[in-house]
Amino acid sequence: MSADATDAVPLGGPLFQTDPAGLYRRMRREHGAVTPVVLDGGVPAWLVLGYRELHQVTGDPVLFSRDSDLWNQWENIPEDWPLLPMIGRRQPSILYTxxxxxxxxxxxxxxxxxxxxxxxxxxxxxxxxxxxxxxxxxxxxxxxxxxxxxxxxxxxxxxxxxxxxxxxxxxxxxxxxxxxxxxxxxxxxxxxxxxxxxxxxxxxxxxxxxxxxxxxxxxxxxxxxxxxxxxxxxxxxxxxxxxxxxxxxxxxxxxxxxxxxxxxxxxxxxxxxxxxxxxxxTPTQNVAGRWASRDTQLGGRRIRSGDLVLLGLQGANSDPLVRTDGSALTGGNNAHFxxxxxxxxxxxxxxxxxxxxxxxxxxxxxxxxxxxxxxxxxxxxxxxxxxxxxxxxxxxxxxxxxxxxxxxxx
Missing domain, CATH: 1.10.630.10 (Cytochrome P450)
Structure with missing residues (x-):
C-alpha cells in the first residue's frame, strides 16, 4: 500500500460531519469491507468497515498489534504531524502496551x-x-x-x-x-x-x-x-x-x-x-489503530507488515451482513463495537x-x-x-x- 494509491479515500472532509452513514455505505460498496484511506499529509492506512473483519482484527492482538513501533511509515511522519497525539510512538500509557x-x-x-x-x-x-x-x-x-x-x-x-x-x-x-x-x-x-x-x-x-x-x-x-x-x-x-x-x-x-x-x-x-x-x-466512530506484524490477508486485501489498520467502529456497527432485519436495535442488544x-x-x-x-x-x-x-x-x-x-x-x-x-x- 502506498500513499498515492489511486482509490484511497481521504479520511476527512464534510461528509464525516453531515453524512457519515452514507459515506461508510459508499466506501463499503466501492471498496469492500477493508478500505484504503489517506490520513492528514497523505499518510496511508486501511479502514476496517466489516463487522467480521473488525472482529478478526481486534481478536488477534499478535497479528494486529497495538505496538506502534511496527509502523512502516515512521520515516514519512513529520514531527508536527497533527495526529501524533493519537498515533504516537512509544507512548507510555496502557493504550500501547x-x-x-x-x-x-x-x-x-x-x-x-x-x-x-x-x-x-x-x-x-x-x-x-x-x-x-x-x-x-x-x-x-x-x-x-x-x-x-x-x-x-x-x-x-x-x-x-x-x-x-x-x-x-x-x-x-x-x-x-x-x-x-x-x-x-x-x-x-x-x-x-x-x-x-x-x-x-x-x-x-x-x-x-x-x-x-x-x-x-x-x-x-x-x-x-x-x-x-x-x-x-x-x-x-x-x-x-x-x-x-x-x-x-x-x-x-x-x-x-x-x-x-x-x-x-x-x-x-x-x-x-x-x-x-x-x-x-456512536460517539467513537473510528479508532487508531493496529499494526500488522507480518504480511497477511484481510477482507480480500493484501495487508503488508507494518501497515496501519484503523478500526471502523461505526462502519462495522452498520454492516448490512449483521443488520439484515434491524434486530440489532431491539432487546438491549449490545453486540456493537x-x-x-x-x-x-x-x-x-x-x-x-x-x-x-x-x-x-x-x-x-x-x-x-x-x-x-x-x-x-x-x-x-x-x-x-x-x-x-x-x-x-x-x-x-x-x-x-x-x-x-x-x-x-x-
Whole structure:
C-alpha cells in the first residue's frame, strides 16, 4: 500500500460531519469491507468497515498489534504531524502496551474501577447533574452540549479518581481545552498531568477509597508515572465519548417521535435511545489503530507488515451482513463495537461507569426541565467535523423556567 494509491479515500472532509452513514455505505460498496484511506499529509492506512473483519482484527492482538513501533511509515511522519497525539510512538500509557504487560496493566485498571460503589457513583452523577441544571433552569433556554454534557462526565470521574470537588472545575476546563485542540490544548494537558502527579503523591502519603489509591496499591509493579498516564487516558477516554453519548441521545429523544413518551418521565425509552445511539450514532466512530506484524490477508486485501489498520467502529456497527432485519436495535442488544472488542477494548467496569453517568445525566435533564424542546430546527444541528469522534457542536433547547433545587433561582 502506498500513499498515492489511486482509490484511497481521504479520511476527512464534510461528509464525516453531515453524512457519515452514507459515506461508510459508499466506501463499503466501492471498496469492500477493508478500505484504503489517506490520513492528514497523505499518510496511508486501511479502514476496517466489516463487522467480521473488525472482529478478526481486534481478536488477534499478535497479528494486529497495538505496538506502534511496527509502523512502516515512521520515516514519512513529520514531527508536527497533527495526529501524533493519537498515533504516537512509544507512548507510555496502557493504550500501547502489549502482551503480558498489557494484561497486568488492564487488570489493575479494571480492578480499580470495578471497586467503585455503584450507589455512590449514581449519587455523584445525580449531584453534579443537578448542580449543572441549577445554573440553567431559571433561564428557560440552554445549550445542553456546552453548558451540560461537556461539563458532567469529568466532574464525576474526577471525584471517583480521588480529586476534591474544588479541583473539578479546573479539570473540566483542562479536558475540554485538550479536546478543542487549539492553542490551549498544551496548557490543558500540562494542568491534567500536574494534577495527576499531585493526586498520586497525596494518595501515596494517605490512601483513600478511590481509584488512584487502589491503582497505587496494586502489586504488579507499575510506576507512578505509568499509573498517572493511565489515569489521564481513562479520564480523557471517559469524558468526551460519554459527553457525546449524552448529547447524541438527547438529540435523538428530542427529534424522534418514538421517544416522545420519555420526555414525560418514561425510563425504558432512555435506555433504548442510548442503545440505538451506540449502534447508529456512536460517539467513537473510528479508532487508531493496529499494526500488522507480518504480511497477511484481510477482507480480500493484501495487508503488508507494518501497515496501519484503523478500526471502523461505526462502519462495522452498520454492516448490512449483521443488520439484515434491524434486530440489532431491539432487546438491549449490545453486540456493537462502540466500546471496542478484544483485550484492548474499553474495560467492562469503565463501560458501566460511562453508562451510569450518561443515563443519569439524561434522566436528570428530563426530570428537571419541563416541556423541553429543541430551540432550533432539527436539520440545523451540526456535528464536529471529525472522522474520529462524533458529537454535536451544540444542542440548543428551550423550556419553561423553573427554580433550582433549593427553591431559589441560581
Amino acid at each position: 502489549v502482551g503480558e504487560r498489557h494484561r497486568l496493566r488492564a487488570a489493575m485498571v479494571s480492578d480499580a474501577l470495578e471497586a467503585v460503589d455503584p450507589h455512590l457513583l449514581r449519587a455523584h452523577a445525580e449531584r453534579f447533574a443537578d448542580e449543572l441544571v441549577d445554573r440553567l433552569c431559571a433561564k428557560g433556554e440552554a445549550d445542553l452540549v456546552g453548558e451540560y454534557a461537556m461539563l458532567l462526565p469529568v466532574r464525576v470521574l474526577a471525584r471517583l479518581y480521588g480529586f476534591s470537588d474544588e479541583q473539578g472545575p479546573a479539570l473540566v476546563t483542562a479536558l475540554n481545552d485538550m479536546i478543542d485542540g487549539r492553542e490551549r490544548a498544551l496548557a490543558g494537558q500540562a494542568h491534567l498531568a500536574t494534577s495527576m502527579a499531585r493526586l498520586l503523591a497525596d494518595r501515596r502519603a494517605g490512601p483513600a477509597d478511590d481509584v488512584a489509591s487502589r491503582m497505587l496499591a496494586d502489586d504488579s509493579g507499575f510506576s507512578e508515572e505509568e499509573i498517572a498516564q493511565d489515569l489521564m487516558v481513562m479520564m480523557a477516554a471517559g469524558h468526551q465519548p460519554t459527553a457525546d453519548w449524552i448529547g447524541n441521545s438527547l438529540r435523538l429523544m428530542l427529534t424522534d417521535d418514538r421517544f416522545a413518551a420519555s420526555l414525560f418521565g418514561g425510563r425504558n425509552s432512555v435506555a433504548e435511545a442510548m442503545n440505538e445511539v451506540l449502534w447508529e450514532d 462502540s466500546f471496542g472488542h478484544g483485550e484492548h477494548r474499553c474495560p467492562f467496569p469503565a463501560q458501566e461507569i460511562a453508562e451510569v453517568i450518561a443515563r443519569t445525566g439524561i434522566e436528570v435533564v428530563l426530570d428537571r426541565l419541563p416541556d423541553i424542546d429543541l430551540a432550533v430546527p432539527a436539520g440545523s444541528l451540526t456535528r464536529r467535523p471529525s472522522p474520529w469522534l462524533r458529537g454535536l457542536t451544540e444542542l440548543p433547547v428551550r423550556f419553561t423556567p423553573t427554580t433550582a433545587l433549593g427553591g431559589t433561582s441560581p
